[in-house]
Amino acid sequence: xxxxxxxxxxxxxxxxxxxxxxxxxxxxxxxxxxxxxxxxxxxxxxxxxxxxxxxxxxxxxxxxxxxxxxxxxxxxxxxxxxxxxxxxxxxxxxxxxxxxxxxxxxxxxxxxxxxxxxxxxxxxxxxxxxxxxxxxxxxxxxxxxxxxxxxxxxxxxxxxxxxxxxxxxxxxxxxxxxxxxxxxxxxxxxxx
Numbered sequence: 001x002x003x004x005x006x007x008x009x010x011x012x013x014x015x016x017x018x019x020x021x022x023x024x025x026x027x028x029x030x031x032x033x034x035x036x037x038x039x040x041x042x043x044x045x046x047x048x049x050x051x052x053x054x055x056x057x058x059x060x061x062x063x064x065x066x067x068x069x070x071x072x073x074x075x076x077x078x079x080x081x082x083x084x085x086x087x088x089x090x091x092x093x094x095x096x097x098x099x100x101x102x103x104x105x106x107x108x109x110x111x112x113x114x115x116x117x118x119x120x121x122x123x124x125x126x127x128x129x130x131x132x133x134x135x136x137x138x139x140x141x142x143x144x145x146x147x148x149x150x151x152x153x154x155x156x157x158x159x160x161x162x163x164x165x166x167x168x169x170x171x172x173x174x175x176x177x178x179x180x181x182x183x184x185x186x187x188x189x190x191x192x
Contacts, residue, residue, distance in 0.1 A: 026182040027084075033184050044184050051187045059187035084145045084175050086115075086138045093117040093136075104140065111140035128155040148173045 023043075025032030030048035035041070040055040050062045093099050097119025104113050118133040134150035153168040 024177070024180070024182045029182075031184050032182050044187055046184055046186055051189065053187065058190045061189050084178070086136060086143070086145050089136060089145060089148065090115060090117075093119060096120075097131075102135070106140075109139075109141055112137040112146055113140060114138075123157055126157055128157050130154055142178055144178055145175050147175070 021034055021036040023032060023034035025045070030045060032045045034043040036043075042053040044051045044059075051059050052062045053059045090099050097117065099115055099117045102114040102116050104111060106112055115136045115138070116134070117136065118131055121130050121132060123129040130153060132150055132152050134148065136148050137146040138144065139146050150171045151168070152171070153166045155166045
């Protein structure tokens with residue numbers, strides 16, 4: 001699994017670098033790992049128990065969900081539910097907005113069906129109402145999610161005060177290597 005967020009706004013392109021998360025998960029065993037921020041954040045999941053290390057060697061046991069470990073942004077549905085079944089994600093997007101099958105591309109093992117989606121997000125005290133749009137690709141051979149790409153543009157709720165210029169970013173989750181065994185070493189927990 002690869003999870004990336006890249007800022008697209010011209011004013012932030014030089015200030016913010018792309019951040020990548022790498023990991024693997026065996027959902028049947030609730031076991032996996034996630035490394036982020038160039039190794040400054042490590043998560044290990046062993047039999048459904050979550051462990052966290054923030055830069056260094058000290059591990060702590062945390063809650064029992066990925067969102068209790070790290071905020072995953074708009075694409076957290078894919079990772080937080082630990083589910084690569086496209087029907088789950090596409091149903092979620094349908095309840096929020098619109099999903100359209102866009103067609104098939106590639107051939108052989110690279111063939112994918114592409115779906116586009118969009119859904120509105122209501123305003124809150126920090127941001128104006130906006131729309132999230134993107135694509136989901138599904139492997140024709142595997143029937144599993146290959147990627148989810150979301151584009152988001154945010155404007156502050158009070159642009160006369162702050163965030164006058166919209167901030168645009170793209171979040172990408174790529175899933176691959178299905179049915180590959182995942183081995184995770186039990187960390188030594190601080191104080192334990």
